[in-house]
Each structure stands twice: as structure tokens, then as C-alpha cells.
Amino acid sequence: MAGKETDLLIVGASQSGVQLAISLRALGFEGHIKLLGDEDHRPYQRPALSKEFLQGTVESESLIFRSNDYWDEHNVTLVKGARIVRVEKGADGSGVAHAASGESFAFKRLALTVGARARHMDVxxxxxxxVVYLRNADDALNLKRIAPEATDVVVVGGGFIGLEAASSMHKMGKRVTVLEYGPRLVGRAVGTDTSEYFLDAHRGRGIDIRLNARIARLVDSGEGAVSGVELEEGTVVPAQIVLIGIGVIPNTELAEQMGLAVENGVVVDSNALASDGTTVAVGDVANMPNPLPGAPAGERIRLESVNNAIEHAKVAAYSLMGRREDYAGIPWFWSNQADLKLQIAGLSLGYDSTVVRRDDERGKFSVLYYRGGQVIAVDCVNTPLDFMAVKSALAKGQNIPAGAAADPAVALKSITTDA
Structure with missing residues (x-):
């Protein structure tokens, strides 16, 4: 039995799922909402798992999004430990979702906010x-449990999660080695100048970083535990913990089972609607039209960030209310790695030139990305004013002339012009 039909079933108690429920209530949605999470935890913030929570500077309770009283007061039923494995849905958008436990949930409308999972390494x-991954609360709790006994930590993957975790482990007194398969750090998210900056900065802070690293196997201590990482050229890097952070895979299985269009995520239109015209898909799992003003027609992207989860959920909330509203914000991202505070505004896809602003004496660094003479994105390390100036310019359709921007002593806000 599926029980009483809910007006909206949100599958995935993620940042985007929580925000969707909150946004709908703010817009006056009066129907009952049921929010399903597959973990045995209340909905929580993930970014701190690789930083403050791992280092022990924040407690788990502070990561919880909302209290149980909030959900009760806003007519939202939170269900933990509900892993949906199959959905039956009609043309009108209603249907039944079936959980692995055998429980079923009837709904009038469906939202998929199922996020992404850690990509596993076959070695x-x-x-x-x-050998651990760091994607959810249980992963972080396990890593905190085993960390005190480890002296050497190998982090496989030089992306944001890998570098954040490496920085945290280094701060905890571990000998840390980062093994990156590619030729540079954070290669999917930033340009070569920013990659080189982080490489030099982390090496300078005492982290051993090896690029173009090819792993042959993980070495058994003889007692079923890892003792090192053997590279193809024969070197063995000691490790009592191997943390693998090689990206994520969008959780598209339900969408595929439902017959929705899927391509590097659930394909949605500019209003977060999937190909069936009734289901909304939001956040990390959604492949959407590039929301940046002036983006080439037809360009699509899947964004993995808190900011996108929030802004995209607002778009989906309007859509469920029968309204059509564009993505309101400029995509932005952040990553805190030791004392390096990276902020990114915009999307650097298709850039054809860059301007680097660097002040080593004050530990400040920015890279502006241009396409056809128009600024489209910026990477900022410890330069919040540059970040805010470019983010504002992008939102207003303005430009920051490349020639004037090259002088790090010039405030970007002062040279912003109408495009």
C-alpha cells in the first residue's frame, strides 16, 4: 500500500531538496510535501565534511539544515532511510514511488533531487x-574514526574535494601525498594559471603533490588493511589511509527507469522540467541550459555547487507553481583549502584569453577569463573584492576591460563598464 497521496514527493533530502521545499512554502504552496532521504540522518550541509567537520572545529548538529519543529510547522513530512528504486508515473505527473524497504509513496507531482555519488576507482x-571516499556523513564519520591511528595519508585526485581533504589531513599533522592522474590540479574547474598557483601553494605548505600519477595497485599490509599505493613505475607511497576523490557520478538511475532523457544528468529545460513535462530535476543531478547571461545558444551544463542547488531549486519551485522564472543568480563556487580561500564567479567555458592579477606579498591572486573581449568568469584566491566585482558585472551585463584589469593595484569595481 502506498498510503495517502502527497501533493509533492521530493526524492532526495539534499541541499536542493531542502531548498525546494523551503522555496515552495515561501511562494505560498499549500499542499503537503514529503521529503525522502536515503540516509539515516536528517538533511545536512555537505561542504563542511571535508573541512571543518573532519578537523573537529564544528559538531555534526551544527550541519543540520532545519529542526524537526520546522518541518512539522511547515507541513513537510521528512522520511529517513527511504531509498527509492522504482517509480510508476502517469502522464498527469502523479504516480507511486517504491522504496527498497518495500514501502511505497503515492504522489501528485514528483521532484528528483537525488544528487550524485562518489566515483569509485577500480584498482x-x-x-x-x-580505503575511503568522502561524499556523505557516514563517510566523514568513518574517516574521523580511523584518522587518529594514521601517520601517512594518500589522497587520490587533485580536485576540490581531494585538496580540501588533503589540507585538512595536513593540518591534523599527517604526512599527505596527493596523486593526480592528470597534468594539473583542478583541471575540470579552473585554467592553467590557477592550477599552477595551487600546485605551488600546496607544495610550499608541505603537501607532496605528484601529477600524471599512474596507480598500479593498493598494497595490502598482510592484515587486510592498506599500507601503501604502488605506482606503475614501481614507487610505493606509504599510506594507512587512502582517500579517493576522483569526481562524482549523477544519480540518474531513477530517471532512466522512468524513461526520462538522460545525458550526463537528467536533461531539463530552463524551468527545471524533465523531458516528460511534469517531473522536475534539480541540483547536481540536472543537466540544464547554461544559465549565464550571453551563453551560446544550446550550451548545456551540470553544476555541482551549493549555490546552484539553491538557485536551481528556486527555479523549480516557480515551475511547480505554474510560473516560468529564469535562473536568477550568476553561478559561483568556493573551496577553502587551508588558508587559501578560492571563489569562482561565472563559467569559464570557451574562454579565449585571460588576465592574471597577482600580489604575492599580500597572498592575493585572481584570474579573469574573457571570450571575445567580454569577461565571463573569474577565479579569486583571497581576493573577495575581485570576486564581488566580477560577479556583479556579470549579473548586470557589464564588462571589465582586460587592459585596465591587469594592474592588481586597480580596483576592478572602479573600471567596470557597460558592455
Whole structure:
């Protein structure tokens, strides 16, 4: 039995799922909302897992989004431990979602906010004790449990999560080695100048970073636990913990089972509607039209960030209310790695030139990305004023002339012009 039909079933108690419920109530949606999470935890913030929570500077309770009283007061039923494995849905948008436990949930409308999961690495020794991933609360709790006994930590992957975790482990007194398969750090998210800056900065702070690293196997201590990472050229890097952070895979299985269009995520239109015209898909799992003003027609992107989860949920909320509203904000991202505070505004896809602003004496660094002479994005390390200036310019359709921007002593806000 599916029980009483809910007006909106949100599958995924993620940042985007929580925000969708909150935004709908702010817009006056009066129907009952049921929010399903597959973990045995109340909805929580993920970014701190690789930083403050791992380092022990914040407690788990402070990561919880909303109290149980909030959900009760706003007519939202939160269900933990509900992993949906199959959905039956009609043309009108209503249907029934079936959980692995055998429980079923009837709905009038459906939202998929199922996020993404850690990409696993297929390598000999990958199932040894001490080999971990860091995507959810249970992963973080496990890593905190085993960290005190470790002296050497290898982080596989030089992206944001890998570098954040490496910085946290280094701060906790571990000898840390980062093994990056590619030729540079954070290669999917930033340009070569920013990659080089982070490489030099992390090496200078004592983290051993090896690029173009090819892993042959993870070494067994003889007791079923990892003791090192063997590279193809024969070197063995000691490790009692191997943390693998090689990206994520969008959780599209439900969408595929439902017959929705899927391509690197659930394909949605500019209003967060999936190909069936009734289901909304939001956040990390959604492949959407590039929301940046002036983006080339037809360009699509899947964004993995808190900011996108929030802004895209607002778009979906309007859509469920029968309104059509454009994505309101400029995409932005952040990553805190030790004392390096990276902020990114805009999307650097298709850039054809850059301007680097660097002040080593004050530890400040920015890279502006241009396409056809128009600024489209910026990477900022410890330069919040540059970040705010470019973010504002992008939102207003303005430009920051490249020639004037090259002088780091010039405030970008002072040279912003109408495009």
C-alpha cells in the first residue's frame, strides 16, 4: 500500500531538496510535501565534511539544515532511510514511488533531487580497510574514526574535494601525498594559471603533490588493511589511509527507469522540467541550459555547487507553481583549502584569453577569463573584492576591460563598464 497521496514527493533530502521545499512554502504552496532521504540522518550541509567537520572545529548538529519543529510547522513530512528504486508515473505527473524497504509513496507531482555519488576507482586492493571516499556523513564519520591511528595519508585526485581533504589531513599533522592522474590540479574547474598557483601553494605548505600519477595497485599490509599505493613505475607511497576523490557520478538511475532523457544528468529545460513535462530535476543531478547571461545558444551544463542547488531549486519551485522564472543568480563556487580561500564567479567555458592579477606579498591572486573581449568568469584566491566585482558585472551585463584589469593595484569595481 502506498498510503495517502502527497501533493509533492521530493526524492532526495539534499541541499536542493531542502531548498525546494523551503522555496515552495515561501511562494505560498499549500499542499503537503514529503521529503525522502536515503540516509539515516536528517538533511545536512555537505561542504563542511571535508573541512571543518573532519578537523573537529564544528559538531555534526551544527550541519543540520532545519529542526524537526520546522518541518512539522511547515507541513513537510521528512522520511529517513527511504531509498527509492522504482517509480510508476502517469502522464498527469502523479504516480507511486517504491522504496527498497518495500514501502511505497503515492504522489501528485514528483521532484528528483537525488544528487550524485562518489566515483569509485577500480584498482587492485580497492576494497582494503583504510580505503575511503568522502561524499556523505557516514563517510566523514568513518574517516574521523580511523584518522587518529594514521601517520601517512594518500589522497587520490587533485580536485576540490581531494585538496580540501588533503589540507585538512595536513593540518591534523599527517604526512599527505596527493596523486593526480592528470597534468594539473583542478583541471575540470579552473585554467592553467590557477592550477599552477595551487600546485605551488600546496607544495610550499608541505603537501607532496605528484601529477600524471599512474596507480598500479593498493598494497595490502598482510592484515587486510592498506599500507601503501604502488605506482606503475614501481614507487610505493606509504599510506594507512587512502582517500579517493576522483569526481562524482549523477544519480540518474531513477530517471532512466522512468524513461526520462538522460545525458550526463537528467536533461531539463530552463524551468527545471524533465523531458516528460511534469517531473522536475534539480541540483547536481540536472543537466540544464547554461544559465549565464550571453551563453551560446544550446550550451548545456551540470553544476555541482551549493549555490546552484539553491538557485536551481528556486527555479523549480516557480515551475511547480505554474510560473516560468529564469535562473536568477550568476553561478559561483568556493573551496577553502587551508588558508587559501578560492571563489569562482561565472563559467569559464570557451574562454579565449585571460588576465592574471597577482600580489604575492599580500597572498592575493585572481584570474579573469574573457571570450571575445567580454569577461565571463573569474577565479579569486583571497581576493573577495575581485570576486564581488566580477560577479556583479556579470549579473548586470557589464564588462571589465582586460587592459585596465591587469594592474592588481586597480580596483576592478572602479573600471567596470557597460558592455
Amino acid at each position: 587492485p586492493g580497492g576494497d582494503l580497510a583504510g
